[in-house]
Amino acid sequence: MNRVTLKGADARQQLLVVQTLGDGSVADQTREVALTAEPAGLVRITDGLVESLANGSGVITARNPTGETASIPFEVNAVSSEKPVNFHNSIVPLFTKHGCNSGGCHGKASGQNGFKLSLLGFEPQEDYEYLLREARGRRMFPAAPERSLLLLKASGQLPHGGGSRIDAGSFDYKAIVKWLRQGMPYGKPSDPSVEAIEVHPPERIMKPDARQQLVVLARMTDGSVEDITHSAVYEANNREYAEADNTGLVTAGGDSGEIAVMVRYQDKASVFRASIPFGAPVDNLPAGRNFVDDFIFAKWKQAGMPPSEMAGDSTYLRRVILDIAGRLPTVAEVKSFLDDPAPDKRQRVVERLLRSEEYAEYFANKWSALLRNKRANGAQLRTTLAFYDWIKESLYNNKPYDQFVREILAASGGIDQSPASAWFKQVSSQQAQMEDAAQLFLGTRLKCAQCHHHPFEKWSQNDYYRFMAFFSRVSKAPSGRPGEEIVFHRAGVAQVTNKKTNKPVKPAGLGSGELKIAPVDDPRHRLVDWMREDPSRLFSKTLVNRYWKHFFGRGLVDPEDDFRSTNPPTHPGLLDALADHFEKTGYDLKSLVRVIATSTTYQLSSVPNGHNAKDMHYFSRFQPKRLTAEVLYDSLNDLILARSNFGGLPVGTRAVCLPDNSYNSSNYFLSVFGRPDSSSACECERSQEASLAQSLHLFNAKNIHEQLAHKDGRAARLAADKGQDHAAKINSLYYRAFARLPRREEADVALAYLTREATDKEGKPADKTKERYEDILWALANTKEFLFNH
Template sequence: MRIGFYYIIVSFFAATNLIAAELNIYAVSKPNEEAKLIGPDAYLQLVVTGGNVSDMTRSVSYEADPSSIVNVSETGHVTPLADGSVKVIAKTAEGLSATIELTVEQFGTPQPINFPNEIVPLFTKHGCNGGGCHGKSEGQNGFKLSLLGFEPTEDFEYLVKEGRGRRLFPAAPQHSLLLRKGSGDLPHGGGARFEHDSWDYKAIVRWMEQGMPYGSPDDPKLESISVYPSSRIVEPGAEQQLAVSAFYTDGSVRDVTGIVSYESNQKEMGEVDQSGLVTMLRDQTGDMAVMIRYQEHVSVFQATIPLGVPTENFPVAKNFIDEKVFTKLKTLGLPSSEICDDTTFLRRTAIDIAGRLPSLQEVEDFSSNDHPEKRSQWIDSLLSTTDYAEYFSNKWAAILRNKRKGATYTRGTQAFHEWLMGSLHANKPYNQLITELVTARGEIGHNPASAWFRNVTDQKERLQDTAQVLLGVRLQCAECHHHPYEKWSQQDYYGFSAFFSRVGKKKTDVPGEEAVFHNVGLATAKNPKSGEDVKPKPLGGEELNIKPEDDPRLDLAAWMTSESNPFFAKMLVNRYWKHFFNRAIVEPEDDMRVTNPPTNPDLLDSLAGHFVKSGYDLKDLIRTICNSTTYQLSAIPNDHNAGDRQNYSRYFPKRLTAEVLLDSIDGITGSSTAFSGQLPGTRAVSLPDDSYNSSSYFLTVFGRPEMDSACECERAQGASLAQTLHLLNSKNIQDKLAGAGGSADKLSSQGERTNEEKVVELYKRAFSRGPKDDEMKTAIDYINKKTQQAKEAEGKINEANKMAYEDLVWALLNTKEFLFNH
């Protein structure tokens, strides 16, 4: 095995007399060992950092002393020329310098190549084994590779033992089909993937010249990888060279910077090339990450790109949320917006907490209230209402898939929804609520939580939904192969699946309903790849020995809800943060993997810690978020934060959900929507399941989820032409506007009130504020115009007045201010 192909990383700081105080060189090594290049094909990538923590790898000049031992390129790439020791000096134009000592050994002895460690990663690096190429299940043009190289033994079979003469030609490697197509010498659907003089091309040639070995059973196996630097503040337009270390079972540390795969998760903010050079794009600020993949392991480099604007005048911080957010904004040099006014706050919180607009009385009471804590008091009052419980049970019913699949499901979906609503209204601790859910037994009539096991029908769906909804882990990929962006293997997948392997269901006396019970027996799940029966295994933990008479779901619930669980609390606070800010700290909110890092790790950790310390108190979490200055910032951008979506420097407007919008339209028009099987006056946010979508075109066109998925992304929040047309001229909306007893009908018949008073009322109902002067003038002028036209035509003045108010209400409900929470 070739053991010289690696970087040695050693830090050289001011304590080392070889390095200037403002300059240091970083390379890869075992601790306290000198950097070595072993064999003629080894190389080393230097990373040079300036005193202001900026990358200078490509801005310094290099000198080797003596010059006969190594060659150093302008990019800091070191290759051996002969055995011996050498000093490499990096110099700036200003005269600063730093030195690192290297040793070259066995220059005359080519090192053995290991197929999984050194050849398979090249296929991943160049995209050959991706899902759109030879890595897809059926392969491509007769040539198949395992997806992302997760099955190297299969790749060896595909490459070496199938059609050997066609793909590989050991006697003359350069004439092999593999290299001729890969280099572009022959037509190739994927185009040229590497140059003839590249290290990658030459490595495949050397491997064939060595007889195409797979490697020895004694060769060390990969344990982990890491990247240097792991994070850094990088100016817009600047560069950062990365160095990646691989740690093996024999204790060796090797450079894999040149053969790993890199992928930017924010390509609009930063790019990365195959050498590990990250380039920040100009005019962008915030965080971007680069995922590094080597074999089945991943690591992440995270860059913070500052704006650099002075940030002396932040609003007063009210709690730890503000401290964490404002600290990040100061690091970025990104000023926040001002605090929103009372009317904006009132409407925002009513929608976000209770799923409704404030009533006219609430608007007037809040406006006249001069108590210094009136905002906190208002938040508390919303949390005490059934409106809050109805709204959030609507949210949970969707992601827990409370779907009515037929008439026999009606009782169950209603009972499950009521269980959710009662739990939230009573502020049942979240850990208790989830324990009741995943361990539910019995009939729906006695234990409504058991309906989840009917809605989520099989073992596969239960494990995947549990992981995604409750832990923020998307395990679906690991069912068939190692997760491409995570550490989870098929063994992890089936170990987690085993927790649900003893769930039994039996029919009850109620048609269409089943009782959930623990089917006594040994809990295991079969890994179809290995044929092994896998015991229950928490994610990231060890297999559990659970007695056949014990329900493994109890162990699962205990592990999930333990204070030390790394996923449970973070997932919940991340989900709730997105609810209020329209962007999660980890986005998407249920994809919390190491390769998708949080934009503000300290904030996420603090929120999760606070949530656990509170006893998993959901109302306290909402109260803490909504009382923060961060939540109460204005949606109006300043000169610098209009494009900020990551750092919460302002409130980001979001369209009202389908249910809230329908209820709000009913409110301003003075109408109500009838739902089959529900009591008159039932709000849309109170509907228990998906079945009402089919009878309400409004709910469908505005994106109410069908509850087929555990992902909140099933709810469509975008705008469409169909939505616009429906609001503008649908019969549904016109009937609400013109209905007897509706707002327009009542206002037009109230002769004792002035038109100005009526306009104020409409504005307060719609926007929680009175009209501005120009808005009042426009409204009054229009009403007077319609009345005057009726007089001149000797028409019905009352009818004209009513139509004027219909038009006014129609105009208000079609404004962005009404349709969005801001």
């Protein structure tokens, strides 16, 4: 826009003053410059916001402290004519702006203190009817608008539970006065409406503590453009890195990172993205191994975030085996790997792990929880075992992911014909099926849209019900086995009733048109077809992002199942590239794991350099992750040579191989370390938070101590083994626990402890070797190095 045109008395336009610096970067100067208009008196300029005063034209000039100037012509006209106010376009956004119709106040389902508005103004017609009709419209007094209860309360002139929301005399206050004075018009059907909103600039690189003014424009259906900068709502997604005020001014924090500010106006949403580079020199990068590194490295350079060193062999081996197979490396694996001089040994480890059953078991553990493989009673054992086994076999055989999803969503039969039909047992209603499918496979949380337009995304109630319609023909019948059912498609027209409009809607993918589906055709297959073909590629992106998070602890989009325009990825190009790769390989999950696990990025050390200790966005170092409950349980057993004994399963069954949730209640360790209950399609159900209970359990749990002291445990075996000296035994313990040899001081401490004199209660010499090994094992198990994947 190279000209400011203001039409009408209430017209205003936010300016953006941008300075291009010598290095080619741009900096926002809107609040730093002095803005003057010539001739004076035609416009008023405050913090870059230009408001009309009188008809005429002129030039606005910006001058920065160093004397540099820039100018832009302006024109003001029609100041004396008053345009009819459109309720939806002009008044409802003010309710949103000032928080009147938020979910915490008048926008909640029951309203507040007898006054109800639709949430965030998603139902303007209802709001209008309510204001005018409820209690005979007592809140509005068009004869003396400033005396309206609506304004008196909102401006704090009368007691108001919500406090003073709008300043009396402010622009927004006057807008409401004008609307009241005009007789509260709703607006004509021919009035233009908002088609889309745009944020300018859409993205920027900002320095720490810098400011960036945003300009938000509404593109109207008649082709006109309105400045809505001061009417839009701004929310930063991570206040640790940036704040946004209600004038659209974004202020960066002191730390480097990626920020996103959601901008909302009516039912439209958009996003402003900024990078706050660290600014350190990024030199001497390691060699990249695949396209993942290309994108990551580019971002490091852009952000000035130098990466940590590469992880050593011990660290990498332990990390990759934990991440792919869910277990610690064996002593033999460690020795063999460390002694192997081959330059491709890391890739070969990944290949070996991907061929193993342990990979399938570990990832089946993940998917089993997400797919809600849950057992409430013993009669369901056959079902949960069969479903778990199906998941595991699908992963072991590297079934293409789209086929895997199809066999779940379009499952037909009972447990014997289609073990994946077990999903429909737990996810039993159409609503749950739709919401889980959207969250799990499209990374989209649709729950909110059931009752109203989604607050952070573009999905409407209609989208919600049309998506649900894919599941409208799912039927169940007894299978002939007690407690079991068959799932099948019952022929008929696929449709559901939109509870808001009370009208039937047919199946449609998110953002797509309704599909024509013959009654005999199962709409669930069309759903999977659409997922694969959907231009947004949420299907692929959600999966690759989920797996990215599995390895790195944080998704490119985070939370990993909350894809929306207002929650953008940190590396959009990488996300696209991973999705490309995934699709081109035929949705090959093992290939995806291979690409991630063999990338240089994955092989970085977790030890921060002087710059990246706080990096949460650029993957410039590996972020340590506490071992999950199952992995920790198994790792502890492996270290101390204890055997698990889960009811009904073979003795020694690893916790990562547990087929369902039912073992949580009988195993305190698993529940205290956050093993999920398979009640949700969200990985967030697994708790990785630290707690005192966890520490106390590791320190003091009776069964752990009993296993440490067991006659067949590792301590006993080490004590009885006369074939090795203590030093060799300590080495093997460190190999097992940490995949490395002990440091000199660690070995010295352990040896000294083992060899010092021991006496019994009567002071006579005693052999306490076994007890001392128990103590050493206990100590190793309670180190952060053991508890974390780093």
